Amino acid sequence: MTLDAMSGPTTTATVRATRTSAQEPDFDRIHDGLLGSWKDVRLAARARTLDPALHRLDDIGVADHRARVTAQLQVLLDSGAVRLPFPEQFGGSGDAGGNLVAFEELVTADPSLQIKAGVQWGLFAAAILHLGTRYHHEHFLADAIELQTFGGFAMTETGHGSDVASIATTATYDPATQEFVIDTPFRAAWKDYIGNAAVDARAAVVFAQLETLGERHGVHAFFVPIRDASGTFLPGVGGEDDGPKSGLNGVDNGRLHFSGVRVPRENLLNRYGDVAPDGTYSSPIPSQGRRFFTMLGTLVQGRVSLAGAANTGAKIALEIAITYAAQRRQFAGAAGDEEVLLDYPQHQRRLLTRLAGVYAATYTQDELLLDFHRVFTGEHDTDESRQELENFAAAAKAEATWHALDTIQECREACGGAGFLAENRFGQLHADLDVYATFEGDNTVLLQLVGKRLLTQYGRRLKAAGSAGAARIVAGQAVSATAASAGLAALAQRVADGGTAAGAARSLREPAVQERILLDRVELAVAEIAPALRPAPGVSAEELAARFGDHQHALIDAARAEARLRQWRAFTRAVERETDAPTKALLALVRDVFALTTIERDLGWYLVRRRLSVSRAKAVTRLLDALVRRMRPHAVDLVQAFGYEQGHLRAAIASGAEAARQKEARAAR
């Protein structure tokens, strides 16, 4: 059954509709599926974020907000949950995936808390764990976990954000004293945007170019004390506050610089590279490039957790906006009575297509978490699985964070003036999550990596196929877009669709057809780009770089298409897993809305390449309108199926107050 307008105050997870007939979708099943593979961990994390002590206050200055969030870390520590991913001796169970699930949910309390916790445990302590060895675990890890040492993760420099390999801070080994000397050569090499660095950090994991015996060995990480117990910088260490930010002001970001700061040789986090007392360098990974990427690979958990956290924010926003839209009446409808906003087709377009995207991101996130867990528990940790994980995380993080920002903004606008009040949360959510699109890997840069991998895989496939096979692959993709065979794909579609609009609509709801269309968007784009970027005799590096520039926009688009394809597949697997027929049908409907939204966005791309027949392309928009309307009666149930409670939503317009006001106003007429 559908809880609708006028049914009185909605609504918490506990009163979520249970179905009254086996012909109706079962939202308890959907709820269960959305909770994912770490259901108990997630529910426990949500129970914690109901604690008002963890909530953001609306009108709070930067200093107070920072102090509040710092104090909140202790609450998390007391709960024990943050020890989860660490080894048993540190009170954990090595549950890598579950740990990220709990982090994601912190967004419902305050995104600042999520990021501050991420800095302390997910970056600072995790770097000691993953980049360090037994000595570091014994000397530094417990204090980091137990908040005895607040720490920064000092990687990014003012002059180098996304290009970590080019950082300029140096760590020069001095065999005479068996110390590393950390130096900042110029202003652009100051560490910047470092969480905890402005106030709380007493130490930092500092990334620097390691030099010993006159030779450089690339970027390594060092454990560096930076402040004394009273909070004064140690000799040679300096820095400044990054000041107020447009969001996340509960996190004290700052800058750090070093002048001849000496740390013992043992403070090198030496899992992937070590220096002997005499200055000899050694590493289990001979290639400097591979070593660098291996070290950075331990950071993938940041991207995984941001993807999930951003999606959590989008869920909160959608539940608030859809609850309100199902109660709010505005202009008079045809029958004289005022319609609820959610009955407007335009409003359905705005909110329900985005709801479908959030469903897609949720199922995708669970698969990403499972992959992450398998790699980080060592269950399936190979070079290939790590690379695939990093690629998957890059795609998922870019897509989920952008989708969240777009969704929150649309929800804000869909609620009009009420959406602008702090009591309804949209603005702060947007402001806080804004930076998720560019930190821990700028989305554009991440997508470029995904795109490059697509090119590499395409090249490998060509190579593996041999020259005859390669010709077939090329013919099947790039050439099919040329005038010679133009319309062949389109013709086949006209045949399949029986030449009717109904036929086209039927085809477009077939998963195999959707997958083919979404896959085309990736494969054909790659096949179009690849030939120009292949090194060839007589083509200089400059020329190749220029060509890469020419295709950068198209490559990034292809990578986004790849991200959406992955989401579609994860969603489809969730549909296939469902065994209850009406529930499965509803999930398939939402999946179809997701697929068609994606296809509609690229309609021009498909038509230019004749990969969609005109009649099928026309059917896309019409069908999407129709499916969104079919989603409408389930909209409130679909957001309630997230399972959040009023204590998570904390929005006046989602409290049922609007329905009560409407009731009173209508009674007065």
Next chain:
Amino acid sequence: MTLDAMSGPTTTATVRATRTSAQEPDFDRIHDGLLGSWKDVRLAARARTLDPALHRLDDIGVADHRARVTAQLQVLLDSGAVRLPFPEQFGGSGDAGGNLVAFEELVTADPSLQIKAGVQWGLFAAAILHLGTRYHHEHFLADAIELQTFGGFAMTETGHGSDVASIATTATYDPATQEFVIDTPFRAAWKDYIGNAAVDARAAVVFAQLETLGERHGVHAFFVPIRDASGTFLPGVGGEDDGPKSGLNGVDNGRLHFSGVRVPRENLLNRYGDVAPDGTYSSPIPSQGRRFFTMLGTLVQGRVSLAGAANTGAKIALEIAITYAAQRRQFAGAAGDEEVLLDYPQHQRRLLTRLAGVYAATYTQDELLLDFHRVFTGEHDTDESRQELENFAAAAKAEATWHALDTIQECREACGGAGFLAENRFGQLHADLDVYATFEGDNTVLLQLVGKRLLTQYGRRLKAAGSAGAARIVAGQAVSATAASAGLAALAQRVADGGTAAGAARSLREPAVQERILLDRVELAVAEIAPALRPAPGVSAEELAARFGDHQHALIDAARAEARLRQWRAFTRAVERETDAPTKALLALVRDVFALTTIERDLGWYLVRRRLSVSRAKAVTRLLDALVRRMRPHAVDLVQAFGYEQGHLRAAIASGAEAARQKEARAAR
């Protein structure tokens, strides 16, 4: 000449490049054109906003921010500028257009100040002026203008935002005492989001349903004292603070309600409707509907000024982001040296297409201001010119405010972590301007009005043409999209383009071709929608309403296309006015980028209807890439041509600090 990276600290208007050769574009001329028809007023307003006393502080609580902005109003008053639009006896000159120009520029100081000033002078005082008569001017206006009476504009109710005609507050005339009795019947009828209402307002212009002698005459405005000098609510008046908002916290928005509040008969602002002492109602406008729209029409200046103000915010953001992108180096390029961000084609796509949109909005705004001025000074004030002004303002406001939000967000992301720091302003600009998309007319609702007018005009054209002419119009538009004549337009394009990519690119740069394409997007969409919405025998009102819903999304899209077409035309007129050849060529280039960005966005729409040939559609993206690259060398000059100074930008990353850091880092290598 082009100021580029490494040329040292950029840049204020005063050091803007002056051209060194007659072959180069003359940016002084461009600057002049961008300043528009009220150049001196604009420059004077900009000189005022350099005053640090008017600037927003980064880390300021709601109460302090409100107090600061309230005090800033006095600074504006002391400057005399805010008296501009009022009659001479009140210190003004009736310069309606110039007044809005000055308001627009307040955004560079603090958008809260713009809105607070807008509430006091643009809404409260302006309502007394425009809706009141001599009595009100004599008794209330001077105090409102001189800040002796802070006032609210109490129109919106919690239960009715965009649908003002349905507000529920009543004003019932009591002949016995010759008073109106103001009442709030239920909670949803509380006035809400009212600027000045939380703290400062001592009076308000209250909109209510006028009732006299048992009969209702629709919405009228009343001058209602609400607080005594000490700030305590007068008897019968109540309210509450809207609390913190996600932006504009310098404005004290609040709620108001009334229980039997009595005001003298004379407090009815009676220009468009009056009640005699005996309770007899009279009005110069007999139709209640027309009377309502006439009264509301005086509010159009709010929309006009928001369009300009939002565009001002977008200019500031773009100048900051493009200055930084021209200095910032990140990854190593092919030549080994690191490239500046603005040399990446993707970065050019992100920033320069939006820069073209801001140019378009700027030229459009000047035309809108001129229209507004002509109507409000009485120079050309007819029913038709008012309706056309309202329509133009609706389209321009929706387009400019959305474009500003999109632009500021893209600029934020393009600056990465630095873009998130308050010192670089993007986040606060976005947060403040966010609500511009929904207040003073929700953009979606405004576009629906624009769409409805398009339908009406189309209907009139059909009617005027007679049945044979109508058939020709229909045949020329809707039918040409059907299979029968499919491809005729596309075929004509192939012929015109000579079947080559170069030919297609050449055609696409022709203004006549661009206009035809942009016009098609509007006309054909309307022709597609209109037949379904025409009242016909046997079609019930419910059925028509349902059909309207079916086409709501398409109608809103058509209205956006209309808004962009108007922008294109305004831009093209600016190009045509330019007489210096290299300057004209550059402006034409930017206009072409604007046109192609618009066309590319709708590529699918055109192709489905075969209004673009596939080869021409293909050429759109390639040509846009090429044109954006051609804009690149002029990018910094194009933003400096806005004419803002460092005191307006106030962003660390636009101060030249980045160039200095880069220089130092490169010297160290």
